[in-house]
Amino acid sequence: MACSAYLSDLSQNIWNDLGQPTDTPVSYIQSKLTSNGFLGKLNALTANCYTIIAGDISPVLGVDEQGIYALMYEQDFYARKLNVLANGTDIDWISIRDGESTITRSNIVDKMRIYRDMQKQLNDQLNKLVAAYRQDASTSKSVDYYSIDNGWRNGSIYPGGYGQGVTSR
Helix, strand or coil: CCCCHHHHHHHHHHHHHCCCCCCCCHHHHHHHHCCHHHHHHHHHHHCCCCEEECCEEECCCCHHHHHHHHHHHHHHHHHHHHHHHHCCCCCCEEEEECCCCEEEECCHHHHHHHHHHHHHHHHHHHHHHHHHHHHHHHCCCCCCHHHHHHHHHCCCCCHHHCCCCCCCC
16 A cells, blocks of 8 residues: 555554554554545545545645544544444453452443443544535635626626626726
8 A cells, every 4th residue: 555645644643643542553543544434424424525546635635634534534443343342342350359359450331431432422523624624615715806806897797807897907
C-alpha cells in the first residue's frame, strides 16, 4: 500500500488522540482510512467524490476533510469498543487471589458508559464540523467587490459588468 505522507501523519495523530492503544496499530488505522467503505462515508458526509487510487486517496484531502475523517475514525473506534464489551469478550481482571478463591473484575457497565459518552461527544463534534463544512461549501467565494460593484453601476444586469448595458469599461 503506497500511502501519502499526510495519511501516515493523520493515522499517527489519530492513534495518539486515542491514547496510543496497544490493540490498534497505526497500520490498521491507515488501512481503515484507505478503505472504500470508510471513504464512502466521508463522501456522503461532505458531498465530495474522493476515490482510492493505488492505495492513496485522490484528490488529496484538505485540512477540513482530514479533521472530519479523524473524528469519523475515532467515533468508529469507540463503537467497536462498545461492541466488544457488549459481547463480553473484553473482561479486565482487577485481582485474582488463590487463597479463599477471590476473583474481582472491572465493572463492564462503567466502561460501556465511558465509551458511549466518548462516542456521543465525538458524534456531536462530527455533526458540528460537517455542518460548518457544508455551510462553508455553500457560501459564495467571490471577493472581487470592486468588479461586482462597478458592473452594477455601469448598468449591467450581470455582476462584474459583463453582458447587456455595458458600453465601455
